[in-house]
Structures are given as C-alpha cells and as structure tokens.
Amino acid sequence: IRMRRGASLADFADKIGADPAALVAALFHLGEMVTATQSVDADTFEILGVQLGYNIEIVSPEDEDRELLQDFDIDLAGELDDLDPESLVARPPVVTVMGHVDHGKTSLLDAIRKSEVMKGEAGGITQHIGAYQIHHDHDGTNRAITFIDTPGHEAFTAMRARGAKVTDIAVLVVAADDGVKEQTIEAINHAKVANVPVIVAVNKIDKPGCDPSRVKNELLSHSIIAEELGGESMFVEVSAKQKINLDKLEEAILLQAEMLDLKSRYQGKSSGVVIESRVDNNKGVVVTVLVQKGTLDVGDIVVAGTAFGRVRKMTDDKGKNIKTATPSMPVELLGLDSAPSSGDNFVEVNEEKDAREISSYRFRKLKEEKSMKNSARSFADVFKESGKGSLKYLNVLIKGDAHGSVEALHGSILKLNNEEVAIKVIHGATGGITQSDVNLAVVSNAIIIGFNVRANNDAKELAENKSIDIRYYSIIYNVVDDIKMLLSGMLNPTKNEQYLGKAEIRQIFKISGSGKIAGGSVIDGIVKKNGRVRLLRDNVIVHDGTLKTLK
Numbered sequence: 001i002r003m004r005r006g007a008s009l010a011d012f013a014d015k016i017g018a019d020p021a022a023l024v025a026a027l028f029h030l031g032e033m034v035t036a037t038q039s040v041d042a043d044t045f046e047i048l049g050v051q052l053g054y055n056i057e058i059v060s061p062e063d064e065d066r067e068l069l070q071d072f073d074i075d076l077a078g079e080l081d082d083l084d085p086e087s088l089v090a091r092p093p094v095v096t097v098m099g100h101v102d103h104g105k106t107s108l109l110d111a112i113r114k115s116e117v118m119k120g121e122a123g124g125i126t127q128h129i130g131a132y133q134i135h136h137d138h139d140g141t142n143r144a145i146t147f148i149d150t151p152g153h154e155a156f157t158a159m160r161a162r163g164a165k166v167t168d169i170a171v172l173v174v175a176a177d178d179g180v181k182e183q184t185i186e187a188i189n190h191a192k193v194a195n196v197p198v199i200v201a202v203n204k205i206d207k208p209g210c211d212p213s214r215v216k217n218e219l220l221s222h223s224i225i226a227e228e229l230g231g232e233s234m235f236v237e238v239s240a241k242q243k244i245n246l247d248k249l250e251e252a253i254l255l256q257a258e259m260l261d262l263k264s265r266y267q268g269k270s271s272g273v274v275i276e277s278r279v280d281n282n283k284g285v286v287v288t289v290l291v292q293k294g295t296l297d298v299g300d301i302v303v304a305g306t307a308f309g310r311v312r313k314m315t316d317d318k319g320k321n322i323k324t325a326t327p328s329m330p331v332e333l334l335g336l337d338s339a340p341s342s343g344d345n346f347v348e349v350n351e352e353k354d355a356r357e358i359s360s361y362r363f364r365k366l367k368e369e370k371s372m373k374n375s376a377r378s379f380a381d382v383f384k385e386s387g388k389g390s391l392k393y394l395n396v397l398i399k400g401d402a403h404g405s406v407e408a409l410h411g412s413i414l415k416l417n418n419e420e421v422a423i424k425v426i427h428g429a430t431g432g433i434t435q436s437d438v439n440l441a442v443v444s445n446a447i448i449i450g451f452n453v454r455a456n457n458d459a460k461e462l463a464e465n466k467s468i469d470i471r472y473y474s475i476i477y478n479v480v481d482d483i484k485m486l487l488s489g490m491l492n493p494t495k496n497e498q499y500l501g502k503a504e505i506r507q508i509f510k511i512s513g514s515g516k517i518a519g520g521s522v523i524d525g526i527v528k529k530n531g532r533v534r535l536l537r538d539n540v541i542v543h544d545g546t547l548k549t550l551k
C-alpha cells in the first residue's frame with residue numbers, strides 16, 4: 001500500500017476499507033497515541049503495517065506526480081531518453097546570476113542582453129519574459145547560452161524547492177571593490193546544495209584602485225578555489241558598466257557547459273519548467289516556460305501545474321513570433337486557462353482529455369495537501385530520512401543574532417561528528433529566518449536552528465507548508481543537548497513552547513515612577529498577562545521575559 005507522506009490513519013483506513021477507530025485502537029495497544037486525523041510518520045505506519053499484514057510504502061508528492069505522468073507516457077525523469085543515447089543532442093547551458101546586493105547582477109544581465117540585441121536584426125526590441133538567450137559568436141561558433149533573468153539565489157532555490165531543476169551553471173557576481181559579503185556566501189551555499197558549478201565574475205574592475213585578487217583570496221575560505229590556485233573554479237574579471245570581458249565570461253560559461261556535457265532529446269513531445277506567469281488584460285494568461293526536452297510547437301496541448309490549454313501563440317525573448325521551441329529556449333506562451341506557478345513543470349500531452357485529467361488530479365492532490373493537518377516532520381524524522389547506509393546524515397542551517405554565536409554554534413555542532421553520524425552545517429548567517437533559508441532547508445532536507453532570532457511571517461508559513469522544522473534556542477548548550485538526544489534517538493519531538501500571538505509596538509511612553517511603557521496593537525492571536533514574551537527587532541530577540549502589566 002502506498003501512502004502519501006503526512007497521511008493520517010483515516011486516509012489509510014480509507015484505502016484498506018477499515019474503520020479508522022479500529023486503527024486508532026490497534027495503535028493504542030502498541031503504545032502509540034494517535035488520533036484518526038493526525039498525520040502519521042513512516043515508522044508508525046511500518047509498525048501498523050507489520051501488525052496488520054500490509055507492506056506500507058511512503059511516497060512523496062513529487063514521486064506521485066511523476067508516476068501520474070508516466071500513465072500518460074510522459075517520462076519526466078528522462079529514463080527512456082537515457083536508454084537511447086543516440087537521441088540526445090548537445091543543448092545550450094542555462095545560467096543563473098547570483099551574488100550580493102549591488103554587486104552588479106542586474107547590470108551584468110542587462111549588459112549581456114544589450115550586446116545581443118545590438119548585433120541582432122530585431123531592431124533593439126527587448127522583451128522581458130523572465131529568461132533570455134544570447135549567441136556567442138566571437139569565435140564564429142554561434143553557440144547559445146540561456147540566462148534566467150531573475151537575479152539572486154532566492155528565485156533559484158525557490159524553484160528548486162518546487163522540484164524544478166533549471167540551472168546548469170551559477171555565475172557568482174562579486175564586486176572587486178567590496179569583496180565577499182553575506183549574500184555572496186549565501187549564494188555559494190545555495191549553489192553547493194544544488195550541486196551546480198560556480199563561475200566567479202569579479203565585477204566593477206573599471207573602478208580605480210580595486211583589487212580583483214582580493215576576491216580570489218577571500219573566496220578561498222569558502223572553498224571556491226581559482227584554477228591557478230589549484231582549484232576548479234573559473235574566475236573572469238568583468239565590468240558590467242564598461243562592458244569589459246563580457247565575451248570572456250561567455251567563453252567561460254561555454255567551457256564549463258562543455259565539461260558538463262549537457263544533452264537533451266530534441267525530437268518528440270516537449271517538457272520543461274515554468275519560469276513565470278501573469279494575467280494580462282489584453283492577452284490573457286501569459287506564461288514563460290523553459291523548454292528542457294523535445295520540441296514545443298504552436299498548437300500543442302500542454303499542462304503546466306494545474307493549468308492547461310492549447311498553445312495559441314509563441315513569442316521568443318526578442319518579441320518575435322515563433323512556431324517551434326527546442327531545449328534550453330525560453331518562450332512566452334498564450335493559450336493556457338490559468339496562471340501556473342514558477343517552478344511548476346510543463347508537459348505536452350496527446351489530447352485535451354489527458355490535460356484535463358492531469359490537471360484535475362493535481363487539483364485534488366493540492367486540496368488534500370491543504371487539508372492535511374500539520375504534518376511537520378519531527379527532528380527525528382528528518383534525521384531518519386536523510387540516512388543513507390549505516391552512516392547517518394543530518395543537515396543543519398543556523399541563523400543567529402550575532403556572528404560570534406553562529407560561529408560558536410557551528411563549532412559545537414561539528415564537534416558532535418563521529419564515525420556513525422555526519423552532521424553538516426549547510427549554511428550559517430546572522431539575521432532573522434527568511435523564505436530563502438526555508439527553501440534552502442527544503443532542498444537539502446535540513447532542520448533550521450534559530451538562535452535568538454525568529455522566522456518572519458512568510459518564512460513561518462512556508463516552513464509550515466513544506467514541513468520544515470524550525471527550532472528556536474537561546475542557549476548553545478541546549479542546541480548541542482537536543483542534537484545529542486536526537487542522535488541517541490531520545491529526542492522528544494513535542495515543542496515545549498506554545499505560540500499565543502503577536503503585537504506590534506507603535507509607540508514608547510515614559511511615565512515617571514513606572515518607567516517605559518510600550519503602546520502596541522495585537523496583530524495576530526492573543527496577548528496574555530503573565531505570558532512569556534520576546535521582544536523582537538528585525539526578527540532578532542532583544543529581550544526575553546514576562547508580560548507584567550497589560551492595559
């Protein structure tokens with residue numbers, strides 16, 4: 001019996017035609033207290049399965065979707081393509097530009113794009129469709145490169161968190177006059193987790209007095225090692241503003257692509273991923289997709305997420321109407337019935353009936369997912385799931401209030417490594433927990449530790465949706481203790497803290513005799529006298545105590 005991750009006893013009862021109450025009772029006798037609608041973890045299902053004589057397998061939503069598509073002869077994983085290497089042809093690389101704010105990501109993307117438009121016959125028309133393709137013809141080979149037009153690792157990892165692998169190569173932009181900064185490191189960690197090679201573009205070399213070699217040295221300690229220092233990362237010194245060495249950067253990308261030996265099937269039905277979509281007052285639903293396999297033609301019927309329709313019109317990144325699109329080409333489509341989300345896969349199907357069926361199946365699954373009760377994976381679950389062979393793995397992401405505490409935590413956690421467990425800190429930084437952190441945790445199956453910091457609302461919501469465990473601490477010893485307990489399988493997954501509500505401070509009053517008074521308004525839940533409170537500023541805890549007076 002195959003059960004969805006996060007399914008409840010009621011779901012299972014439904015599948016085997018049993019009474020949920022009987023299953024609750026059966027588990028109760030095995031010493032597990034579970035209600036019928038509560039989500040059940042893999043272990044508990046296993047115990048129940050053994051007891052009832054079923055072999056229960058837990059499947060992820062992504063696996064389920066892939067199997068659904070197989071029923072319609074769509075091979076998203078490319079397993080059939082791999083069996084027929086003859087059908088595979090080299091395709092252009094897809095590149096995402098990442099790096100610290102203001103280091104020149106947007107300028108670089110614009111500069112590369114402009115030089116393409118200037119040499120083209122399109123007459124300088126540019127249309128921002130979320131991705132664009134250029135042709136490197138300095139050496140007469142006219143090889144194409146596709147750039148994703150949304151700079152930054154947030155978009156990169158958000159797509160990956162939805163299961164889409166879009167990027168082949170990351171270009172890390174580092175300003176020569178500013179060096180390695182917080183988001184530079186974040187970008188490196190995102191690329192590492194995605195296992196995507198990094199090419200470093202040392203930007204702003206036109207600025208007087210800047211020292212590009214400094215960037216090289218600084219990156220050493222983040223294991224981005226230049227070729228001439230014995231590593232494998234290519235470095236290119238550029239200026240987005242003065243358009244210096246843009247062709248060298250393109251050459252580096254093409255060289256890296258050659259090493260990756262990127263290939264796709266060009267014939268047959270197409271599939272790929274949604275880059276962005278919007279609803280236009282005149283044109284209707286406008287969707288940009290990146291074709292990854294096969295050939296997409298005007299008139300084809302496609303499904304993207306839950307949206308579907310016949311492709312009525314197709315435009316390329318220069319605004320030109322086109323009839324067909326091949327792998328690594330970004331195209332804008334008209335004709336879908338609704339707007340899919342970025343990162344959704346798109347597939348071409350035989351007939352509209354198939355499209356309807358896939359779409360309605362996905363609708364149903366989405367609804368089920370939403371109605372599923374809090375299925376947050378416990379600390380212990382993450383640990384089990386990441387286990388490979390006898391060595392156990394645990395990925396940890398640390399956010400803290402100060403650089404010192406993040407470093408200290410990092411050090412203490414790594415000390416717990418031994419022959420049986422491999423703990424990896426995939427990212428550590430100061431500041432509140434953001435959506436980007438949660439997405440990184442999703443793709444690397446990590447737990448998040450907030451040390452004197454909190455998650456913002458978006459991050460909290462995403463973590464709930466994606467079942468990412470965020471743990472809050474203010475004492476290093478407690479973190480180490482919890483992880484130790486987890487390692488010995490003794491961690492109690494229940495949280496000892498119950499969230500009541502949140503208020504926003506609007507003004508501070510001073511009253512002689514009573515000191516400072518915070519005037520505020522409740523923005524979520526309730527606020528209770530004598531309750532435990534934390535005072536947060538930019539999601540960093542500045543005070544921890546009890547609410548003494550409430551008026």
Ligand code: GDP
Binds near residue numbers: 105107108205240
């Ligand atoms: P992003 O935040 O990484 O996308 O950075 P932007 O592309 O917005 O660039 C930030 C600032 O740096 C802008 O004022 C740009 O004009 C400037 N800038 C970008 N590239 C260069 C460059 O090569 N040389 C110089 N001098 N300035 C640059």
